[in-house]
Amino acid sequence: MKLRSATQLASAALTLAALTFAAPATAADKIDPVADAKAFKKFFTDKFPKVKLEDFVNGPYSMDEGLHRQWEEKEQFPPYEFSLDMGKEMFTKPFKNGKTYEDCFPNKGIGIRQNYPYFDEKEGKVITLELALNRCREANGEPPFSYVRDEMAALTAYMAFTSRGKPFDIKIPNDPRALEAYQRGKEYFYTRRGQLNFSCATCHVQSPGERIRAEVLAPALGIMNAMPIYRSEWSGMGTTSRRFTTCNSQIRGVPLNPQDDEYRDLEYYLSYVSNGLPISGPGARP
Amino acid sequence: MASTIRVRAIARGDTTEVQALIQHPMDSGYIKDAKGEIIPPHFIQQLTFEYDGKNVFLADWGGGISKDPYIKFAFKGGKKGDDLKISWLDNKGATDTTTAKIQ
Amino acid sequence: MNMPRSALVSILLIANSVCAFAATEADYKAAYAAAEAANKEAAALRNQWTTTAATLAAAKKAADAGDFDAATASAREAEALAKASSFQATSEKERWKDMEIR
Numbered sequence: 001m002k003l004r005s006a007t008q009l010a011s012a013a014l015t016l017a018a019l020t021f022a023a024p025a026t027a028a029d030k031i032d033p034v035a036d037a038k039a040f041k042k043f044f045t046d047k048f049p050k051v052k053l054e055d056f057v058n059g060p061y062s063m064d065e066g067l068h069r070q071w072e073e074k075e076q077f078p079p080y081e082f083s084l085d086m087g088k089e090m091f092t093k094p095f096k097n098g099k100t101y102e103d104c105f106p107n108k109g110i111g112i113r114q115n116y117p118y119f120d121e122k123e124g125k126v127i128t129l130e131l132a133l134n135r136c137r138e139a140n141g142e143p144p145f146s147y148v149r150d151e152m153a154a155l156t157a158y159m160a161f162t163s164r165g166k167p168f169d170i171k172i173p174n175d176p177r178a179l180e181a182y183q184r185g186k187e188y189f190y191t192r193r194g195q196l197n198f199s200c201a202t203c204h205v206q207s208p209g210e211r212i213r214a215e216v217l218a219p220a221l222g223i224m225n226a227m228p229i230y231r232s233e234w235s236g237m238g239t240t241s242r243r244f245t246t247c248n249s250q251i252r253g254v255p256l257n258p259q260d261d262e263y264r265d266l267e268y269y270l271s272y273v274s275n276g277l278p279i280s281g282p283g284a285r286p
Numbered sequence: 287m288a289s290t291i292r293v294r295a296i297a298r299g300d301t302t303e304v305q306a307l308i309q310h311p312m313d314s315g316y317i318k319d320a321k322g323e324i325i326p327p328h329f330i331q332q333l334t335f336e337y338d339g340k341n342v343f344l345a346d347w348g349g350g351i352s353k354d355p356y357i358k359f360a361f362k363g364g365k366k367g368d369d370l371k372i373s374w375l376d377n378k379g380a381t382d383t384t385t386a387k388i389q
Numbered sequence: 390m391n392m393p394r395s396a397l398v399s400i401l402l403i404a405n406s407v408c409a410f411a412a413t414e415a416d417y418k419a420a421y422a423a424a425e426a427a428n429k430e431a432a433a434l435r436n437q438w439t440t441t442a443a444t445l446a447a448a449k450k451a452a453d454a455g456d457f458d459a460a461t462a463s464a465r466e467a468e469a470l471a472k473a474s475s476f477q478a479t480s481e482k483e484r485w486k487d488m489e490i491r
Contacts, residue, residue: 036490039490039491040490043490073358074356076294076305077292077294077305077306077307077356077358079307079354079356081292081307082307082309082354085288186489187485190485190486190488190489191481191484191485192477192481192484192485192488193436193477193478193481194438194439195438195439195440195470195473195474197477199481199485199488201488201489201490202488205488205490206488232352235352235353235354236353236354249439252438252439252440253436253437253438253439254432254437254438254439254442256435262435
């Protein structure tokens with residue numbers, strides 16, 4: 001187990017002297033999401049002591065003064081208004097069979113975004129909001145939307161908006177399959193991939209606040225809270241699926257299919273470790 | 287049909303601050319689509335903000351302005367409750383106009 | 390043979406840039422098949438690189454144009470990329486823990 005700084009190494013050496021930390025973890029480490037989440041938050045709050053916990057959801061804007069000022073101004077008249085309006089219109093418009101999205105979701109789909117993803121114990125898999133929306137469509141005889149295009153982005157933008165301010169409340173039931181899904185998501189997050197050999201952590205754990213080319217990197221803590229995001233780069237609103245797949249191709253890794261197991265598990269992990277932080281979506285990003 | 291123009295004008299002292307967000311593809315005519323074909327130019331060429339019969343802001347735009355443009359400026363004058371008229375004209379001859387009350 | 394050093398160097402460089410033997414279509418096909426097989430393995434590991442596919446495409450393009458030297462070289466590079474991506478997937482199975490926040 002490698003640790004980051006000399007002081008951490010020293011204290012770890014003292015406290016873990018009894019444990020065989022030099023040996024590789026061959027036996028299954030006990031999966032402990034509660035401990036992970038605590039360590040995750042501590043890592044980022046230690047690294048950025050001046051940033052309030054709830055402000056981590058603003059990604060690069062909490063990492064850079066100049067960006068923060070521009071963002072504050074933009075929030076007065078946000079660029080995502082058109083997509084948000086479209087999302088609201090789509091959400092309330094009935095399907096051909098007369099039903100609406102309201103019929104598929106608890107509380108008519110209002111103010112529930114913070115509960116996604118969840119682990120479906122009947123199916124034994126992670127269900128994300130995007131997946132749930134397309135399932136709703138298919139259950140009502142409508143064709144599914146592309147996970148990386150405007151329509152899905154607009155719908156999830158509207159649902160996120162109705163949950164603004166509500167803290168992430170991801171649950172991991174006491175089911176080994178749920179714990180494994182969480183763990184797989186965690187493993188994906190830290191696994192290096194692509195010809196550039198980056199993991200999600202390379203940018204969002206090792207380098208938040210620093211630049212990759214012209215962009216300021218966001219911290220992993222709170223990174224899902226602003227989804228979906230209107231990106232200036234995209235000149236429009238983009239889904240979580242779009243972000244995951246484009247991140248992969250940017251590091252020269254062939255993306256998997258949107259909403260493949262790995263991505264859903266990843267979203268599960270990343271959302272869980274940000275539990276308690278408020279939903280800020282839809283967000284605007286450079 | 288909903289207007290493509292969102293505007294907020296706030297009178298502060300002897301100036302009025304205006305922000306506007308306009309829905310428009312603003313295609314420059316230089317970008318190719320997924321099939322490799324040029325997306326034809328389609329952008330706002332003229333944008334005007336009119337107050338009390340006079341233009342307080344006039345923009346002559348080209349294809350370099352991004353999609354869904356955002357504008358922010360301030361002009362001297364303007365009182366709460368007065369009208370501010372915004373219009374645009376694009377290269378295809380389409381227009382839209384809206385009138386907002388200064389807050 | 391008495392030759393200025395620079396000329397000798399440039400001859401060696403030219404000799405290197407062309408294969409020691411001229412690649413045939415059969416060489417290219419074998420190299421391409423090997424690269425494709427390696428890339429398939431990477432796909433099974435869910436860890437292909439975009440550059441592998443791009444290099445394979447370049448190999449095919451060169452072959453279509455009749456340049457089997459370039460095509461074979463590209464195919465071999467694609468195979469190396471594919472193998473590297475498989476190696477990455479396997480080694481990261483344990484290495485990911487190095488980055489983990491604990």
